[in-house]
Amino acid sequence: MTKVLIAYSSRTGNTEKLARAIALGVEREGGEAVVKSAPDVTKDDLIAADGIIFGSPVYFGSPTAEMKDLIDRSVAARKKLRDKVGAAFTTSGHITGGKETTMMTILMAFLIHEMVIVGDPLETGGHYGAACKGAPTAEDEEAGALLGVRVCRVATKMKS
Numbered sequence: 001m002t003k004v005l006i007a008y009s010s011r012t013g014n015t016e017k018l019a020r021a022i023a024l025g026v027e028r029e030g031g032e033a034v035v036k037s038a039p040d041v042t043k044d045d046l047i048a049a050d051g052i053i054f055g056s057p058v059y060f061g062s063p064t065a066e067m068k069d070l071i072d073r074s075v076a077a078r079k080k081l082r083d084k085v086g087a088a089f090t091t092s093g094h095i096t097g098g099k100e101t102t103m104m105t106i107l108m109a110f111l112i113h114e115m116v117i118v119g120d121p122l123e124t125g126g127h128y129g130a131a132c133k134g135a136p137t138a139e140d141e142e143a144g145a146l147l148g149v150r151v152c153r154v155a156t157k158m159k160s
C-alpha cells in the first residue's frame with residue numbers, strides 16, 4: 001500500500017484541519033495516510049513514506065520555525081528521499097499573505113532531496129499546493145483532499 005506522510009505545523013488549528021482533509025484524499029485513493037505534527041516526525045517516518053506532504057501556516061511570508069526545524073532535521077535522511085513524491089500546503093491570515101513563498105520554501109527543500117514535486121490539480125487551482133485563508137472551508141478541504149489523491153496516485157506510479 002502506498003504510504004503518504006502528512007506533516008503539519010499548527011498553533012491555532014487551521015493548518016491541522018487542512019492536513020486531515022488531505023489525509024482523507026490519500027485514503028480515498030487507497031493509500032495509507034500518516035498524519036503527524038512536525039516536531040513528532042522522525043527520520044524513519046520520512047524514509048518509510050512513498051509520498052511526503054509538508055504544511056505550515058505563513059509566518060512572515062515563510063514556514064514556521066517548527067516546520068523549518070523539520071526541514072533542517074531532514075538532512076538526516078539525505079539521499080534516502082530520492083524519487084519520493086512531495087507536495088506542500090499552507091494557511092495564512094491574509095488573502096495573499098505569503099502562501100506561495102511559504103509553499104515554495106517547502107518545495108525547494110524537496111527538490112534538494114531529489115524528490116519529485118507535484119502541485120494541486122487543475123480542478124482546484126493548479127498551482128503550488130493546497131492553500132487557504134484562515135480556517136479551511138468545505139471547499140478548501142475538498143481541494144486538500146484532491147492534493148492527497150494526486151500525491152498518492154503519483155507515488156503509486158513512482159513505486160511501480
Ligand SMILES: Cc1cc2nc3c(=O)[nH]c(=O)nc-3n(C[C@H](O)[C@H](O)[C@H](O)COP(=O)(O)O)c2cc1C
Nearest residue numbers: 010011012013014015057059060061092093094097
Ligand atoms: C507569528 C505569526 C506570523 C504570521 N505571519 C503571517 C503572514 O506573514 N501573512 C499572513 O497572511 N498571515 C500570517 N499569520 C497568520 C497565520 O498564517 C494564520 O492565522 C494561519 O492560518 C494560522 O495557522 P494555524 O491555525 O494552523 O496555526 C501569522 C501568524 C503568526 C502567529
